[in-house]
Amino acid sequence: MSDPSQLPLYDVVIAGAGPAGAMAALVLARAGRRVIVLEKMRWPREKVCGDCINPSAWEIWRRHGLEEEFGALPHHLSAGVCLESAGRELFRHDFAPGPHFGPRAVRRSDLDEWVMGRAIAAGAEFHTEISVTAVDTTTGVITTTQGDYHGRMILGADGRNSTIARMAGLTSSRPGRCGRLAWQTTLDASAVDGHVHMNLFPDGYYGLVRINEKSANMCIVMSRHSKATPQSVLSRYIPNTRPCTWRSVTPITRAPSTLGRGRVWLAGDAARMVEPFTGEGIYFALASGEAAADAILHTLNGLDATPVRADACLRKGLATYQSSHAALYGKRVWVNQFVHWCALRPALAMRAVRVLSAIPGALGTLVRWVHPAPPPHAAS
Numbered sequence: 001m002s003d004p005s006q007l008p009l010y011d012v013v014i015a016g017a018g019p020a021g022a023m024a025a026l027v028l029a030r031a032g033r034r035v036i037v038l039e040k041m042r043w044p045r046e047k048v049c050g051d052c053i054n055p056s057a058w059e060i061w062r063r064h065g066l067e068e069e070f071g072a073l074p075h076h077l078s079a080g081v082c083l084e085s086a087g088r089e090l091f092r093h094d095f096a097p098g099p100h101f102g103p104r105a106v107r108r109s110d111l112d113e114w115v116m117g118r119a120i121a122a123g124a125e126f127h128t129e130i131s132v133t134a135v136d137t138t139t140g141v142i143t144t145t146q147g148d149y150h151g152r153m154i155l156g157a158d159g160r161n162s163t164i165a166r167m168a169g170l171t172s173s174r175p176g177r178c179g180r181l182a183w184q185t186t187l188d189a190s191a192v193d194g195h196v197h198m199n200l201f202p203d204g205y206y207g208l209v210r211i212n213e214k215s216a217n218m219c220i221v222m223s224r225h226s227k228a229t230p231q232s233v234l235s236r237y238i239p240n241t242r243p244c245t246w247r248s249v250t251p252i253t254r255a256p257s258t259l260g261r262g263r264v265w266l267a268g269d270a271a272r273m274v275e276p277f278t279g280e281g282i283y284f285a286l287a288s289g290e291a292a293a294d295a296i297l298h299t300l301n302g303l304d305a306t307p308v309r310a311d312a313c314l315r316k317g318l319a320t321y322q323s324s325h326a327a328l329y330g331k332r333v334w335v336n337q338f339v340h341w342c343a344l345r346p347a348l349a350m351r352a353v354r355v356l357s358a359i360p361g362a363l364g365t366l367v368r369w370v371h372p373a374p375p376p377h378a379a380s
Contacts, residue, residue, distance in 0.1 A: 002143075002148040004139045004140070004141050004150045007150035010151045011151065011153070012024075012028055012034075012036075013038065013142050013150075013155070014035065014037045015163070016157035016158035016159060016162075016164075017037050017043065017116050017126065017128075018112055018157060018268060018269075018285060019112065019282050019286045020157040020267040020268025020288055021037055021039075021155065021267070022037070023286045023289035024157060024267060025119035025122075025293075026064065028124070028293050028296065029119055029124040030123075031297050032123075035125065036124070036127065036149060036151075037127070038142075040128075040129065040130060040158070041128065043112075044109040046107075046108060048219065049108040049281070050207050051107060051111075053106055055103065055104075056280075056283050057286055058070075058100050069118075073106050074107065074110055076104070076209070076213075077104050077194075078194060078196050079195055080102065080194075080196070082198070084197060084200070085354065087201070087237050103196060103279055105217065107211050107215075130144045132158070135156075137168050137169075137262035137263055137264045140152055154265070155267055155292055156264060156267070157268045157270055160269040162270035164266065170260070170264070171254075178252055179223055179225070180224060181224055181250050181252075182220070182248065182250065182276065183220045184246065184249075185230070185244040186216070186217060187217075187218055188214070188216070189212070189215050192210050196209045201350075203228045203233070206220040206233065207276075221276070230244075251273070252275070252276065253275055256273075263314060265318065267292040268284075269285065271288060272288075272325075274329075284329070287328050288325060291324040295320045296321075298320065
């Protein structure tokens with residue numbers, strides 16, 4: 001690892017250019033901070049994702065003056081949500097009309113390229129196809145396959161299998177193996193209506209949503225031990241479909257990581273993952289990236305004023321971030337925890353959904369909790 005004094009100094013080095021890393025870079029760069037984002041993949045890239053963006057994200061776009069640009073991205077505005085069990089409809093909820101109600105489906109590569117593009121326009125540096133090989137929580141030096149970088153702070157936003165979290169000792173060295181896999185493909189949208197379809201079946205569940213007039217996104221979550229294949233599930237519930245190319249990813253969930261140590265903090269899935277059933281992953285990533293950036297800005301201001309008290313300043317900043325991060329998830333994550341419990345017990349989940357569907361208003365209340373109506377200024 002290089003001598004920090006011999007390296008160009010950045011205010012923040014961010015690993016990962018997904019929604020959390022790109023949003024953090026945007027906030028920091030607009031505040032005049034020197035930021036560099038390192039991404040291990042070629043850019044832009046597709047990935048396993050449901051492509052649905054929770055309407056709560058409109059508040060984030062509004063705060064940063066991005067509502068019109070986001071609204072102009074290629075998308076499909078979901079008309080409602082349909083909950084099914086083994087292919088049989090149990091519940092249908094229609095969203096209020098208007099662009100700010102209900103989830104909006106945007107192809108993930110389009111979203112990520114746009115948010116990162118806004119960060120670059122604000123002044124952030126961006127380098128792709130770079131893998132992290134070491135990180136120092138004390139000095140802020142990060143070693144990669146293309147050399148060393150020095151940051152006054154480092155933000156790990158590199159996803160569910162975060163290299164930063166592992167190397168900084170912020171996650172278990174022996175993570176429990178997730179018993180489920182997620183599969184994703186793109187289908188012809190001709191057989192898909194305007195609703196988000198969530199289907200519970202004995203081996204797991206799937207989500208199906210249009211992303212534009214021609215294409216639909218299908219994500220399937222199943223047990224590793226299931227005898228079914230994603231293609232057989234697709235054929236079972238949507239007959240006469242052509243063989244598809246599938247992407248897969250694991251883990252689906254895992255225990256939350258420690259949010260930070262020294263000069264290294266985490267955001268997005270690197271910090272905490274939620275069950276993808278409710279479609280809030282992108283919102284949580286954006287919001288946690290924004291929260292991390294806000295706390296980092298306050299911390300950097302403190303470091304500028306009192307450089308000799310760096311450790312105390314970093315601890316105070318991390319405590320601020322921990323508080324906002326807990327509030328972000330604590331208000332809404334109980335629905336995801338319930339869904340996670342159900343996902344591990346598909347047979348019981350199917351029964352629970354049938355019971356809830358028989359109680360007037362029960363499932364509608366859950367939907368409104370996950371997809372809340374926007375405040376008046378956003379709906380106008």
